Amino acid sequence: MAYAIFSKFQKSEDQIFVYAEVIQEFEWSVEVTKASHQSISSNSEARKDHEKLVSDAVQTIRNTELQKVVLSRKESVVRNHSDIQILENLLDSYPIANCYFFYHPAVGKWMGATPETLLSYKNGVLQTMSLAGTQKLQNGVKVTWGKKEKQEQNLVTDFIISALQIAGVEKIKSGETETVQAGNLLHLRTQIQATTTFYNLQNCINELHPTPAVCGLPRSIALKYILDHENYDRSFYTGYLGWNDPQSQTADYYVNLRCMELQEDAIQLYAGGGITAMSDPTAEFEEVQNKLLTMASIV
Numbered sequence: 001m002a003y004a005i006f007s008k009f010q011k012s013e014d015q016i017f018v019y020a021e022v023i024q025e026f027e028w029s030v031e032v033t034k035a036s037h038q039s040i041s042s043n044s045e046a047r048k049d050h051e052k053l054v055s056d057a058v059q060t061i062r063n064t065e066l067q068k069v070v071l072s073r074k075e076s077v078v079r080n081h082s083d084i085q086i087l088e089n090l091l092d093s094y095p096i097a098n099c100y101f102f103y104h105p106a107v108g109k110w111m112g113a114t115p116e117t118l119l120s121y122k123n124g125v126l127q128t129m130s131l132a133g134t135q136k137l138q139n140g141v142k143v144t145w146g147k148k149e150k151q152e153q154n155l156v157t158d159f160i161i162s163a164l165q166i167a168g169v170e171k172i173k174s175g176e177t178e179t180v181q182a183g184n185l186l187h188l189r190t191q192i193q194a195t196t197t198f199y200n201l202q203n204c205i206n207e208l209h210p211t212p213a214v215c216g217l218p219r220s221i222a223l224k225y226i227l228d229h230e231n232y233d234r235s236f237y238t239g240y241l242g243w244n245d246p247q248s249q250t251a252d253y254y255v256n257l258r259c260m261e262l263q264e265d266a267i268q269l270y271a272g273g274g275i276t277a278m279s280d281p282t283a284e285f286e287e288v289q290n291k292l293l294t295m296a297s298i299v
């Protein structure tokens, strides 16, 4: 029987498994979104806090063995639409992302449009990706990437390859690094594939998650840094979600990014970015604002 999984950022916390008695497929024809185009308030307190968080991390990276850490924040915005309208806006606005709506009484309601595959599996082939580095899409402007973005994405690629090796997969191949679009943002992506058995997938996920695209390097030090400094609970943000079907031996898991938690009157938005020795606190705050905006504009 197929089942869906919704997992928190921290592996030690509860995971939600939902067994699927019925799987229904439907087609969605994309329409021009009726979204509210709400903007994110760039309140000076939030800016000051995030810039301080980033500059402290840059100092730590320069002076210790920490190489990269992903730092994030949560922002509450007013809800203007019903759950279903927000889901429609999401599907209309991000047709090439992996859009989801997850509801469970123990968890509440979460939605997202994630650009990042943690792992997908079909016909004995596992696919994953290294996704990092962010810039705003500017129509008509040739895309170039700075040293900071290339280096931070490279760290993720190297980590993924070694995690897969530890998980005992075979025939690891990585593609060219390319620029991909996610809403109004661009990222650097390298696709990576390998062969393995269906029964080794959980082991692969355990090695991969959390990748340095959402945590950092070295992983245990970055994780401790996040828990000690971020000052809020990421909950399901930067966790993973997806489904798994032992019968057809297929699986699809995504990293929970560009996501939100839906409450009665408010929506909690979550976003972050990778910090390295080369990070500029002002630019990092703007990057997080741009990511938050992908969701704020449709709720």
Ligand SMILES: C=C(O[C@@H]1C=C(C(=O)O)C=C[C@H]1O)C(=O)O
Binding pocket: 070, 072, 116, 131, 132, 133, 134, 187, 213, 214, 257, 258, 270, 271, 272, 273, 274, 275, 291
């Ligand atoms: C952490 C997030 O995104 C991740 C971090 C990125 C970056 O630092 O440039 C880019 C894509 C994602 O791997 C997020 O969207 O909240």
